[in-house]
Amino acid sequence: MKPKTKHLLCLFSIVLSMFFLPAPILANESTKTVAINNPSEVSGEAQMTINTLSEIPDVDSTGNIDSQVVIIYKNTSPLNVQSLSLSTNEVVSGETISDRVDVLEVKSDVDIDAFIKTINENPNVLVADRNCILRTYDLPNDPYVTDGSAWQFVSIGADQTWDQVANSETVGIAVLDTGLNTSHPDLVGRIIAGYDYVNKSDAVTDQDGHGTLVSGFIAATANNGIGLSGVAGTANIKIAPYRVGTKGLSVANICAALMDAADRSDIKVINMSYGGYEYNNSEAAAIAYAKDRGKVLVAAAGNEGEPTDPEAGLPSYPASYDGVISVAATTRTNERATFSQYNSMVDLAAPGENVYTTSISNGYKSDSGTSFSAPIVAGACGVLLAANGDLSARDVETALTSTALDLGDPGKDDAFGYGLIQLDQALQKVVTDKPLSVLYKTHIQNLGWEPLFKRNGELSGTSGLGYRLEAIQILLDNPGYDLGIAYQTHIQDIGWQDWRYDGELSGTSGAGLRLEAIQIKLTGADANQFDLYYRTHVQNLGWLSWATNGEQSGSSGYGYRLESIEVKVVPKGTPFDTSGDSFITNPV
Known part of the structure; x- marks a missing residue:
């Protein structure tokens, strides 16, 4: 047969096949898609493999919640989505909620229960289930x-x-x-x-x-x-x-x-x-x-x-x-x-x-x-x-x-x-079994308020910087006792301030005035069950001895600043070394 005649017969056969062979079934006429990224079970429309959710639209918050799937991954990984082998034949939109939680919206012809079952078989997935509104x-x-x-x-x-x-x-x-x-x-x-x-x-x-x-x-x-x-x-x-x-x-x-x-x-x-x-x-x-x-x-x-x-x-x-x-x-x-x-x-x-x-x-x-x-x-x-x-x-x-x-x-x-x-x-x-604690924090020259309260003997203030204390707050971590705490401070150019109570500010704010001395005492019906001890670090004098239960700590007549303080509360009768001077007065 001549080549030209052979080509004509081939074309004629192709034309006949278009008329007499069955047409392909469209996706919306077939049964619901089950497999993920399986081209043999989906329509012939263009398919795109989804590697990241940024490649597809965000989930419409007003869309059909019944078509949405929540996925929680076992670990954080940039490859989590890629590991699912998703394609646009099944998924219409998706959104990253957090580094371990995604939400997907599947097409209406997808069997969502089978889709979820397949997702749950992925070793990178902790769990997947339908999204819903509570x-x-x-x-x-x-x-x-x-x-x-x-x-x-x-x-x-x-x-x-x-x-x-x-x-x-x-x-x-x-x-x-x-x-x-x-x-x-x-x-x-x-x-x-x-x-x-x-x-x-x-x-x-x-x-x-x-x-x-x-x-x-x-x-x-x-x-x-x-x-x-x-x-x-x-x-x-x-x-x-x-x-x-x-x-x-x-x-x-x-x-x-x-x-x-x-x-x-x-x-x-x-x-x-x-x-x-x-x-x-x-x-x-x-x-x-x-x-x-x-x-x-x-x-x-x-x-x-x-x-x-x-x-x-x-x-x-x-x-x-x-x-x-x-x-x-x-x-x-x-x-x-x-x-x-x-x-x-x-x-x-x-x-x-x-x-x-x-x-x-x-x-x-x-x-x-x-x-x-x-x-x-x-x-x-x-x-x-x-x-x-x-x-x-x-x-x-x-x-x-x-x-x-x-x-x-x-x-x-x-x-x-x-x-x-x-x-x-x-x-x-x-x-019942938790010990009582005292908490305190100070306002420090050039630094402001300490960010956290100090507790039971911890140092509040500074060491070696020469910064003055300007104000203080003290309170009790009170586990069910009838207890409070009162304190007053001696302030530069002002003298002794009135007593303050249970977390109130004692001292000044924005005035740049130094604290020079302090007194602290417990209040309440259970005050006789505990002893309160406190000591101050004073300019040029260093650490003074421990004062107790309302005694003065600091100095008078020198104009020395308080630079730091420690406070403790202990059960009544607990041995404690209070030898030495807790308050020093200028004899002149």
């Missing part, structure tokens, strides 16, 4: 505040503990919520670093208000003449706000926040005032990660306790995960709030009906829900840890459950758990 557990109510309305603190004994704990090391409480109004006058100074997973910013905002309500129960500033006090009272407890959504909180954001908080040494407690009724493997893994790192985990039991609620009596999550303290809500008369969820996983109860707290508008409001019972318990956990930093998460929970006011059926029950927390009794329990 809701906050608050109920609307009258925002008007009247004097004396913050009854919840009396109900749990916090009115007896607000000024009993003074810790130098901050106890951080992570609040995973809608964010925080960081400029609220009752919360300024009570906040440490958090993160806004919605805006991907270190600057946390609150567009909803729920997170600000929750935070006030924990750490609203005590004894400042405005608003109300959080359960923390004067203890050094601060909020680490993590914004994980608005009314709807993304499990992907929650997992990232849990793991970040778990890795921080300054965060001891994590509060979760939200929930849902589906067990989620990704959330459970993040909870377990935080639990294994010793965090105290507290969550709202839920608001679906009314007889007409279809979820009444069901376990809610995260409250029902292992290692989480599930908190129900009580009324002013110590009854179960009608909305409060009940089930066998409830551990404790706290006020949650018509309770007052800080609002997003820089004011205060009343609200109801187990959302607000949980932070009361979280704040109580913080107080116990501030009083005794050696406590484990189990120790903290046991202290609260063993001292709770038993309500409802005798013993643990579904409505109240072990009962209504009694912080004053729990505090007494955890400090």
Whole structure:
């Protein structure tokens, strides 16, 4: 056959095949895609292998949550995404939430359960599961505040503990919520670093208000003449706000926040005032990660306790995960709030009906829900840890459950758990074996205030620099004793200042005047159980001998500056060397 004729027959055969052979099946006409990055099981559209999530669009926050998958990796690695062997045939968008948490959105024709199963088989993945939205557990109510309305603190004994704990090391409480109004006058100074997973910013905002309500129960500033006090009272407890959504909180954001908080040494407690009724493997893994790192985990039991609620009596999550303290809500008369969820996983109860707290508008409001019972318990956990930093998460929970006011059926029950927390009794329990400590810090010439309080004999001030002390604050880390501390300083050009008490400033601020002498003494009914010793390092004189229980330490008539100080408190009768002069007067 001639070459030209042969080519014509080939072309004719190709044309016939186009008319008579079956057409290829389009992807949207076939069964759902199962395999990841398997070209034989997807349509013929252009495929791109995904090496990083920056190569595809971010997940639409208003998109279909049912098509989203949360992935938690075992370790941080820039190759985590690449190891999944993803392609654009399965994945339409993706987003990095943190260095170990990603969220993906798969196409509608992908079998998401099979997709998740395959992801979970990857050796680099800790767990993967569907993303979902959890809701906050608050109920609307009258925002008007009247004097004396913050009854919840009396109900749990916090009115007896607000000024009993003074810790130098901050106890951080992570609040995973809608964010925080960081400029609220009752919360300024009570906040440490958090993160806004919605805006991907270190600057946390609150567009909803729920997170600000929750935070006030924990750490609203005590004894400042405005608003109300959080359960923390004067203890050094601060909020680490993590914004994980608005009314709807993304499990992907929650997992990232849990793991970040778990890795921080300054965060001891994590509060979760939200929930849902589906067990989620990704959330459970993040909870377990935080639990294994010793965090105290507290969550709202839920608001679906009314007889007409279809979820009444069901376990809610995260409250029902292992290692989480599930908190129900009580009324002013110590009854179960009608909305409060009940089930066998409830551990404790706290006020949650018509309770007052800080609002997003820089004011205060009343609200109801187990959302607000949980932070009361979280704040109580913080107080116990501030009083005794050696406590484990189990120790903290046991202290609260063993001292709770038993309500409802005798013993643990579904409505109240072990009962209504009694912080004053729990505090007494955890400090029984803890020694009393004195804390102090000084304002130093050219340096300003020391960043942290010194404790029990540590040097406060400077050595060898010749800098004057200009002011001092002293307080007690008071484990349940009826004790306070008073002190007065002799100031250049002023003389003896009036007595100051329990953390107040003695000296001057901004005047550049030296402290020349000091007196310190214990106050309270239990003062006779302890001895207080203190000594000062004085210009040209060096260290003087130890003074005790209100004696003067320093010098008079020389104009010498105090340069440093040490203070100790010991049980009465403890041997102590007080020989020598603790105060020197110029005889001229």
